[in-house]
Amino acid sequence: MGGGLKVFYMYCHTTSVVDMVHITYVVMIYQLCERFEMLDTILLKHFTSGGNSAISPQRRQMERIRIIKFIGSQHDKLTEIMEMINRCYSLQVMVYIGVAFVYYILVFLAIYKYLGGHSEMDRLSFNLICTFYYAPITILVIYSGSLIARKGKAILKGLHDNINTCNDSDVAAELTYVSQQIAYQHPVATCGLFHFDWPLFYNIIAAIATYVTLLIQFERMK
Template sequence: MFRRASNIYDSFRSIEVFLKLLGVLPLIWVDSAITDKSINQKLLNWLNLLGNCISYLLVVFIQYVPIRPSEGLLDQVYSSSILQTSSTLLPLLFIILGHTMGSQMKRIFHELNDFDQKLRVISFCAMDYQKHRILIICYQMCLISVTSLVTCSSFFVINNLSFPRVAYLYIWRVMLTWTVVAQQFVVTVWLIIERVKQMNKVFGMYFPKNGLPSSLLPKKGYQETVEVRNEKTQLIVLRHIVVLYDKIVDVVDLVNHCYSIQITICVGVCFSVGVISTFGVFKALLRWQELYFMGLHNIVWGAYYVCIVVIFISAGSQIAQEGKRTGTLVYKGITNCPSSAVKNELNLFSQQLLHRRPIITCGMFVYDWTLMYTLIGATATYLIIMIQFDISVTSLMSSNGTTSKCVP
């Protein structure tokens, strides 16, 4: 892990180790393209899954203490059965999905490693795996640090409630599981984006915006010979790029298949927490002196979950933009290419671009900025409904209190 990164597996190693420590990935997750494991390795992975599930459920059972219902809003929220059930089942679901989808998740990196080797055939620009590993580690440390700070705010809430001390460990485990699943998805998509950028860069080298590249311009006295050589070079490179693009789209489809449930759940939870936190801030503003701490707590948690959604959508939007950039480069190549044979190949490639695009959908909807606008509109709608309902209930309770006082 500490040697210089030489492939994509080394770049991803830091997150892989953290995932294994939390039990979200199989213990035996080999880098080899041969996915067949021995019986002992499969047995070890199943025992690892069983041990993680039992230890997690044991902590849940120990920390669970029925709390008497009270009038405080914070007490009602944190002691609700819905919150306790979701915080128990969802991380457990992530652990099970990580083990069942482990071989397919590793296949993503096998395909990307094969992509790097094929791209190296037509380009001298190799991937900087060491730089990728440093950036991934920095992103990992930043997200874990922010998660730790946000989790500390929950510890203050626990001190005000009758939770046992083991609840600290439970909340820490739940938050780290959510964080590491989000990291795994975002880093995987980012590694794909870097390869699409590199592919577009190579395409621009051989098919520039203004005619032939300077390295392929014909020289005086050898015009016909050089033009034939340039045409053959462009055809060879173009056929390689068509194969690479098809492989990238297959990898994106595999990402959508592997992470559809996890990311859809994460976005749904982030949306729900965002709505509830915003409503909590509204309630706190009405009685800021009494609910000062609750207001700050809701602001911190709401901002944290909104940032996670923004990171998801930003990654999905960026890979879609790089796919559109590939189409733009192909169109400009068709416009400026003097060779009819190369134009025909580019036209075929453009048809492939129309039918197959690298889009992060995760099963239900496309992860781009239109989804963010939809979530903002839905949040505003739910907030209006909740505020109107809260005002009507408060008015009804006030009127009932006044009526009871007037009755002799």
């Protein structure tokens, strides 16, 4: 009994540590999303709304160029932070999603076996519990990854919109330079093999359907 409790304690401790790693990854991405949204708000305030109309045109031009350079430098820093976060946590997240993918396949196969009367309820219940355990964090990671990419693209879209409506050649040139810089380096949540975004979610569903179909065919051949 003591040995069983020790194993259970080690299992709970390990899973809690793994959960904290992934929750930390998601929280950090959400924090970066807020920073990117602030940059978008600054751009909207100084360009779309027209900025401060009480200052002279020359000073307004200098102020806008300063804001554009500030947005470009802060965007670079935030993108570098995202890359550091990926280097620290993306490998663990990739392994987690891989393990979750295996359990997703097993639970659908267990459901098929249970409906056919070839599997016990205990095995099906275990696979269902594992699936419900892995699924929420997997979806959170994918959602946060798609969110950070969308926030980065929103700033780029704002810069392009202001390029088309800007009448000042110097400001337009600075907007073009910063937009090219941002287009070259934009924030993504990735492990190096694939991005954590909604296309990954759809690929997981397609792969699950493929593997479950193959495994069901093998079961019928027995």
